[in-house]
Amino acid sequence: MKITNKHNVPAPLVTLASKEYYSKGESSYSVTELMSPPKIKRLREQYNESIESDVADMLWSMLGSALHVVMERGETPGFLSEERIFAEVNGVTVSGAIDIQQETDKGVIIIDYKFTSAWAVMQDKVEWEQQLNVYKWLVETVKKKKVIGLQICALVRDFSRHETKQGYPNAPIHMVDIPMWDAVKAENYIKERLEMHREAKMAQDFGEELQDCTPEERWMTETKYAVKRDGRKTAIRVLDDKEEARILADSEKGYVEVRPGEPKRCTGNFCGVAQWCKQYQGELNDTK
Numbered sequence: 072m073k074i075t076n077k078h079n080v081p082a083p084l085v086t087l088a089s090k091e092y093y094s095k096g097e098s099s100y101s102v103t104e105l106m107s108p109p110k111i112k113r114l115r116e117q118y119n120e121s122i123e124s125d126v127a128d129m130l131w132s133m134l135g136s137a138l139h140v141v142m143e144r145g146e147t148p149g150f151l152s153e154e155r156i157f158a159e160v161n162g163v164t165v166s167g168a169i170d171i172q173q174e175t176d177k178g179v180i181i182i183d184y185k186f187t188s189a190w191a192v193m194q195d196k197v198e199w200e201q202q203l204n205v206y207k208w209l210v211e212t213v214k215k216k217k218v219i220g221l222q223i224c225a226l227v228r229d230f231s232r233h234e235t236k237q238g239y240p241n242a243p244i245h246m247v248d249i250p251m252w253d254a255v256k257a258e259n260y261i262k263e264r265l266e267m268h269r270e271a272k273m274a275q276d277f278g279e280e281l282q283d284c285t286p287e288e289r290w291m292t293e294t295k296y297a298v299k300r301d302g303r304k305t306a307i308r309v310l311d312d313k314e315e316a317r318i319l320a321d322s323e324k325g326y327v328e329v330r331p332g333e334p335k336r337c338t339g340n341f342c343g344v345a346q347w348c349k350q351y352q353g354e355l356n357d358t359k
């Protein structure tokens with residue numbers, strides 16, 4: 072991957088961005104790779120030399136790396152930081168680097184730091200649940216230690232003390248409890264993901280089409296229906312339900328404007344490979 076410096080930021084930041092702090096060691100899949108859509112992993116490997124990322128867009132990942140370095144200075148008895156655990160599943164090595172393992176009399180509590188938004192904290196984050204439960208499986212399977220809790224330590228980057236919405240974090244550092252899976256569910260999840268990646272690799276090797284990313288993987292937003300009226304700039308209401316919008320439009324003597332959902336990961340190129348993705352490029356061509 073090439074790091075660019077379009078905004079002329081100081082060179083040490085470019086050096087920092089160029090150093091990959093995280094290493095997945097000798098494993099074939101890190102937990103985050105395992106969770107990522109197979110199409111993205113395949114395309115990123117294929118176009119690795121051509122992918123560009125600007126240093127200014129890497130602020131939060133750099134701060135994430137910086138946090139890991141700082142954590143090494145905060146060594147505390149009973150808390151194990153930054154351990155990478157390896158396991159072999161169906162002949163493939165999988166590894167996960169766990170931010171914190173808190174040892175208690177009853178077992179281990181796994182804690183993962185996340186720089187995130189207040190909005191994300193207020194949602195159910197299925198990826199957090201998957202990631203931490205694979206960590207749990209690694210600790211229980213490899214270290215033979217019981218895990219009694221999973222937590223995200225959310226570092227809320229847009230926290231506001233004046234926000235009063237229900238569920239809004241009450242401090243800029245906010246702990247989120249994550250539901251725990253049993254070992255069978257976690258192992259099945261890992262095997263399922265490995266199989267999806269194996270199939271994608273075979274398809275790529277044989278020059279076949281890669282399986283499409285799903286709407287969830289593309290961060291697809293919902294289609295909305297705006298009820299509008301001629302002569303009025305803003306919508307009367309924006310609704311999720313088409314029929315409800317039609318009824319309101321009739322009663323308001325207006326009309327319905329459809330605002331299609333957007334695959335945010337594609338449109339913002341958050342996968343980094345949008346320009347080589349036939350699925351997304353095909354859709355763009357269809358709308359021209």
Ligand code: SF4
Binds near residue numbers: 336
């Ligand atoms: S552009 Fe969209 S569909 Fe294509 S790989 Fe990226 S996320 Fe998946």
